[in-house]
Amino acid sequence: MNMTRDRVQSLAWALIISVSFALLLALTFRVNAVKSQVRLLDRRIVALKQEKSLLETEFQTRANQQQLAALNDVDFGFKAPSAAQYIEGEQQLASLSKPVAPDAPAPILMASAETQVGAKPAAGTLPAVLSTVAEKSLTLAPATRMLAQHGEKVAPVAQGKLEQKLALTDTSATAPHKPALAVARPAKPVGTASGSDRLARAVGTVAPVRAHDAPPVHGTPALAAATLHVRSAPAAASGDFLAAATGNDRLRTTVSTAARAATHTGAAAPALAAAKPALKPAKQPQTVADAFGGDWQRQMSSGVKPARDSASAAKPKPGHKRVAIEDTVGTTSQ
Amino acid sequence: MTAVAAPATIATGRRQLVNVRERSLLTAKWRAVWVLAIFALIALGAIARIAWLGTFAAKGGDLSLDATLLPRRGDIVDRNGVPLARQIEAYSLWYNPKAMGGGSPLTKPPRVVAEALAQVFPDLNVEEVTRLLASGKPGYIRKEILPEEANRVTQIGEPALEAPRLTERYYPQGSMAAHVLGFVTSDGRGQVGMEQVLNDKLLSPEGRAQASVLSIDARVQGALEDELSRGISLSDARGGAGIVLDVDTGEVLALCSLPSFDPNAVTPLDVKLPPDQEALGEMPRTFNRATNQVYELGSTFKPITVASALDAGTITNLGRRFPASPLHIGKFTIHDDENFGPSLNVAEALIHSSNIVTSQIAAELGGDRLKATMEQLGFNARSPIELPARGFPIWHSGEWPVLTTMTVSFGHGISVTPMHLASAYAALVNGGVWRPATLRRLSPGEVPAGVQVFKPESSARIRQLLRMIVVYGTGRSANAPGFRVGGKTGTAEIAGPHGGRYDKSAVVATFASAFPMDHPRYVVLAMLDRPQKTQATSYQRTAAWNAAPVVGRVVPRIGPMLGVMPDETRDIDISDLVPLIPGRVGGE
Numbered sequence: 001m002n003m004t005r006d007r008v009q010s011l012a013w014a015l016i017i018s019v020s021f022a023l024l025l026a027l028t029f030r031v032n033a034v035k036s037q038v039r040l041l042d043r044r045i046v047a048l049k050q051e052k053s054l055l056e057t058e059f060q061t062r063a064n065q066q067q068l069a070a071l072n073d074v075d076f077g078f079k080a081p082s083a084a085q086y087i088e089g090e091q092q093l094a095s096l097s098k099p100v101a102p103d104a105p106a107p108i109l110m111a112s113a114e115t116q117v118g119a120k121p122a123a124g125t126l127p128a129v130l131s132t133v134a135e136k137s138l139t140l141a142p143a144t145r146m147l148a149q150h151g152e153k154v155a156p157v158a159q160g161k162l163e164q165k166l167a168l169t170d171t172s173a174t175a176p177h178k179p180a181l182a183v184a185r186p187a188k189p190v191g192t193a194s195g196s197d198r199l200a201r202a203v204g205t206v207a208p209v210r211a212h213d214a215p216p217v218h219g220t221p222a223l224a225a226a227t228l229h230v231r232s233a234p235a236a237a238s239g240d241f242l243a244a245a246t247g248n249d250r251l252r253t254t255v256s257t258a259a260r261a262a263t264h265t266g267a268a269a270p271a272l273a274a275a276k277p278a279l280k281p282a283k284q285p286q287t288v289a290d291a292f293g294g295d296w297q298r299q300m301s302s303g304v305k306p307a308r309d310s311a312s313a314a315k316p317k318p319g320h321k322r323v324a325i326e327d328t329v330g331t332t333s334q
Numbered sequence: 335m336t337a338v339a340a341p342a343t344i345a346t347g348r349r350q351l352v353n354v355r356e357r358s359l360l361t362a363k364w365r366a367v368w369v370l371a372i373f374a375l376i377a378l379g380a381i382a383r384i385a386w387l388g389t390f391a392a393k394g395g396d397l398s399l400d401a402t403l404l405p406r407r408g409d410i411v412d413r414n415g416v417p418l419a420r421q422i423e424a425y426s427l428w429y430n431p432k433a434m435g436g437g438s439p440l441t442k443p444p445r446v447v448a449e450a451l452a453q454v455f456p457d458l459n460v461e462e463v464t465r466l467l468a469s470g471k472p473g474y475i476r477k478e479i480l481p482e483e484a485n486r487v488t489q490i491g492e493p494a495l496e497a498p499r500l501t502e503r504y505y506p507q508g509s510m511a512a513h514v515l516g517f518v519t520s521d522g523r524g525q526v527g528m529e530q531v532l533n534d535k536l537l538s539p540e541g542r543a544q545a546s547v548l549s550i551d552a553r554v555q556g557a558l559e560d561e562l563s564r565g566i567s568l569s570d571a572r573g574g575a576g577i578v579l580d581v582d583t584g585e586v587l588a589l590c591s592l593p594s595f596d597p598n599a600v601t602p603l604d605v606k607l608p609p610d611q612e613a614l615g616e617m618p619r620t621f622n623r624a625t626n627q628v629y630e631l632g633s634t635f636k637p638i639t640v641a642s643a644l645d646a647g648t649i650t651n652l653g654r655r656f657p658a659s660p661l662h663i664g665k666f667t668i669h670d671d672e673n674f675g676p677s678l679n680v681a682e683a684l685i686h687s688s689n690i691v692t693s694q695i696a697a698e699l700g701g702d703r704l705k706a707t708m709e710q711l712g713f714n715a716r717s718p719i720e721l722p723a724r725g726f727p728i729w730h731s732g733e734w735p736v737l738t739t740m741t742v743s744f745g746h747g748i749s750v751t752p753m754h755l756a757s758a759y760a761a762l763v764n765g766g767v768w769r770p771a772t773l774r775r776l777s778p779g780e781v782p783a784g785v786q787v788f789k790p791e792s793s794a795r796i797r798q799l800l801r802m803i804v805v806y807g808t809g810r811s812a813n814a815p816g817f818r819v820g821g822k823t824g825t826a827e828i829a830g831p832h833g834g835r836y837d838k839s840a841v842v843a844t845f846a847s848a849f850p851m852d853h854p855r856y857v858v859l860a861m862l863d864r865p866q867k868t869q870a871t872s873y874q875r876t877a878a879w880n881a882a883p884v885v886g887r888v889v890p891r892i893g894p895m896l897g898v899m900p901d902e903t904r905d906i907d908i909s910d911l912v913p914l915i916p917g918r919v920g921g922e
Contacts, residue, residue: 046402050423057422058481060506065556080890083816083900 406501408541410515410528413587413775416552417506417545419515419529419597423499425484427451427476429466433493440492444468447492451475454486478502503529509594511555513622514548514586514721514773517597526620528773531720547775549585554578557891558588562860565884566592569843569865569875573617575624575752576884578892579857581760581848583781584769586719587856587896589753595619623863626723628749631861632826633687634759634846635745637796639696640680641762642707644792648698652680652795653914656691663737668693681914684799685807687823689744696743701734704742710787711758711768713750718770725751745824752844756859759846763800763820763854766793798908801851805908806915812847812882814889816900821847821858821885823877828864840864843877845885850898852906858892860884 072078087093405421412418431439440447444467445460452458455476466473477500479487484497503518516527524533528548535541562576578588595604604619621627643649655677660669674686683691696704708714714731716724728749730738741747753771761768766788769781788796800820803809808823824844827836844861848854860881865871871879893900 042402049403053420054422054424054481057417057420057504057506060417061504061508064507065510065552066508069556069560080894081900082890083902086816086899086901088901088903 404542406542407503407518407522408536409545411545411547412550412552413547414551418511418548418550418552419503419505421501422504424502424504425479425481425497426474426500427479427487428472428496428498429475430472430494430496431470433496439470439494440467442492447490450490451487454483505597507552508598509596510552510559511550511590512594512597513591513624514550514589515597517600526723527721530722549587549773549775551587551895553895554892555588555590558888559590559592561884561888561891562590562592565860565862565880568868568870569862569880570868571862571865571880573623573863575861577624577752577756577857577859579756579760579771581764581854581857583776584757584760584771585776586771586773589624591621591623593619622721622723623752623861625717625719625721625751625753626725628725628727628751629842629861630746630749630826631752631755631842631844632745632824634755634822634824634844635743636684636687636692637762637800637822638707638711638758639692639699639704639743640684640799641788641792641796642704643695643699644795645789646699646703649680649695652911655679656683656694658688658690661690661693663740666737668740679914681799681802681911684822685803685915687808692744693740696739697736701736701739704739705734707787708742708748710785711754711761713748713754717751717753717757719753720773727754745826752859752861755844755846756857759848759857759859761787762796763793763848763851763857765790797851797854797906798911800848801906802908802911802915804847808878809845809847809882811878812845812886814886816902817889817893817898818850818852818905819847819885819889820849820851821845823882825876841875843875843881845877845881847885849889849893852904855898856896858885858888860888
């Protein structure tokens with residue numbers, strides 16, 4: 001009996017050891033398999049990161065300062081805004097406004113909603129801008145957001161050429177606590193479209209963004225929203241032009257990064273124009289001037305129902321405030 | 335008998351059993367000892383392993399993901415993180431005749447393959463490539479090809495044409511800031527610029543893991559190069575140099591020397607010219623005119639002389655008038671380019687750039703004091719900037735006689751680099767503190783205290799005078815509206831080789847400036863080497879017509895980038911000095 005018990009015990013131990021060993025082996029194999037997978041993934045990550053680095057370098061090369069400067073010289077001709085195009089403070093900006101004519105439509109108001117009382121927008125992000133025309137929030141392009149995060153001057157780009165922009169800047173370096181507004185115009189008429197092609201429908205205002213919302217770049221935070229005149233675009237979109245000029249189709253989809261590169265050149269506008277194809281398509285630009293055919297004040301005061309451009313205006317809903325920010329970001333055709 | 339035998343057997347059996355039991359116990363004990371010993375050994379091994387891992391294994395993580403991704407040479411970026419130099423794995427085109435195993439290395443005739451390659455690379459030498467393909471020897475057909483070119487080569491369908499990757503140094507911005515960056519030789523050594531200065535750091539694990547940050551701002555650098563290049567073209571100059579310097583820190587935001595070179599494709603001629611061209615005074619493209627070449631920078635020295643005189647108290651009244659008739663010192667005569675009348679006050683002397691009056695101011699000041707000022711500005715030593723190419727000034731040691739004092743006062747008889755002058759102008763306008771120029775980005779705590787060369791009051795006066803030169807004097811074409819530029823032109827004839835005579839047709843035109851003068855932030859210097867009289871410069875050769883306009887175009891481009899917005903409602907107060915300029919116009 002004793003012998004039998006001993007044998008049983010021995011067999012049990014042997015069985016336990018065998019099972020444990022088998023489990024150990026299985027576990028070891030499993031661990032090694034996972035390790036192999038991790039190694040393969042590591043290699044893949046390395047390869048992809050190297051590929052990404054190469055593509056970044058390629059893009060930086062194609063969008064380098066000399067390329068963009070040459071592009072600007074040949075096609076756009078933009079230059080830095082002059083002193084007269086800057087507005088010093090809100091008072092000077094307000095002095096540019098005209099008195100409201102009799103029977104004029106309700107003043108244009110802008111609204112913003114905060115999700116929490118007292119909550120501030122996250123650092124590096126722009127507050128949501130609602131377009132009552134498009135009836136949805138304006139989608140800023142990645143490049144614009146990127147610029148905002150870097151505290152750079154941001155100028156949304158309309159279809160065609162940048163006619164005018166309002167830049168809300170912080171000149172704390174030279175005038176502490178005194179924000180300045182910049183009105184930038186192109187140095188010279190450029191492009192192929194004639195003046196009659198222009199659809200001067202912009203009555204814009206500054207986007208509700210604050211310069212201090214974005215982290216400054218060596219003390220010079222600047223954010224800009226744009227009031228843009230829209231005009232017919234050349235046959236080739238700017239992104240296509242850039243792609244054609246550089247021979248790289250990849251630019252068609254990655255031009256948004258060009259905007260950031262261009263801000264380092266002093267010729268931001270061409271690159272922002274180049275960034276256009278990357279922006280999200282949206283509805284047609286809508287402003288008061290759009291809706292009432294340009295000379296809306298005269299028409300309203302004379303009691304004549306304003307003519308509507310069927311291609312441009314959408315009737316605002318009653319009680320729905322207009323937002324005078326053109327949804328020009330992402331307009332793809334005109 | 336039987337009864338006696340049985341107990342004996344039993345006793346013997348018991349003894350045997352006792353012995354067996356003892357042996358078994360002994361065996362069991364030994365076995366236990368062995369097991370314990372084995373476990374002790376294992377435990378010791380484990381402890382030793384743990385100790386080894388804790389002591390040595392921490393350094394052995396070379397196979398980690400981060401280590402694999404580390405470039406062989408660290409990146410260089412500008413102050414905003416824009417890559418200026420980086421390491422890439424570029425494609426190359428390699429001919430491997432053994433790719434097919436045995437037999438013919440190509441599926442098509444070499445000539446056909448070479449022509450197919452010429453479709454991809456239009457500048458390919460078909461004959462040469464045909465010979466290479468026919469030779470059956472391996473070799474590079476191209477060392478740098480684009481990814482799409484590699485794809486097109488693959489589409490040719492020749493396994494012998496391979497596109498391996500080579501690690502190489504690459505400069506995404508091309509020739510921009512080439513003299514600041516330098517280049518890397520085929521054996522991996524940095525040359526000329528910060529590649530040479532930072533060579534060891536860039537190869538160290540720390541330098542590879544973290545990019546080296548320069549003080550350069552790529553946007554400012556690009557604008558400066560653009561405008562300087564334009565100025566060189568318009569004036570048909572041989573070359574030029576430009577500097578943008580932070581007056582409060584000494585950081586160089588842009589530094590260029592033109593003509594430049596492409597660090598991605600350095601040729602032997604970029605490094606050394608043939609003797610016949612060197613004899614003509616030509617310089618290779620890698621030569622840095624901004625920090626390596628010393629020039630007599632002419633009238634740009636006059637504000638330094640006046641500031642020194644204000645400091646010393648030899649000038650207490652800027653309205654004091656000095657005779658403006660030519661000065662005869664021994665056999666030399668000091669004269670002005672124009673006759674500005676019988677006398678000039680100090681403000682007029684700077685606005686009209688009078689050598690005669692400046693010489694008299696310097697003579698009153700004395701050689702010792704002027705020399706001491708120049709020494710404090712570092713004009714007797716190489717510029718402290720990190721670049722390896724730093725020229726040594728041509729400097730008079732010992733006591734300065736009157737004539738030397740006079741000529742130095744208006745920038746002759748002393749040769750310094752444009753970098754020296756930019757640092758001196760920073761001290762002139764920032765309250766009088768000279769700080770060493772640097773190409774490293776400085777955090778606020780790293781800014782050197784500097785040397786107080788001028789009194790703050792003198793610096794304030796000089797700011798007014800420099801602004802007046804731009805508003806009323808020779809620097810008017812640099813007066814970018816709203817940017818409150820102040821500066822001084824300088825046009826100096828170049829002495830012939832080996833101490834030859836001055837050549838009136840060969841000049842160095844310089845405009846040294848700062849902006850905004852109500853609170854100077856940046857020095858901008860533009861220098862043109864041997865500008866010519868062209869239609870674009872109204873057939874003038876002086877700095878007012880070629881160098882000053884460069885600054886006038888650079889400042890509006892870089893000002894907003896650097897946080898200086900144009901404002902025509904703001905300016906430095908020069909109302910107390912304006913009455914000193916009756917006509918308020920002048921020429922160089």
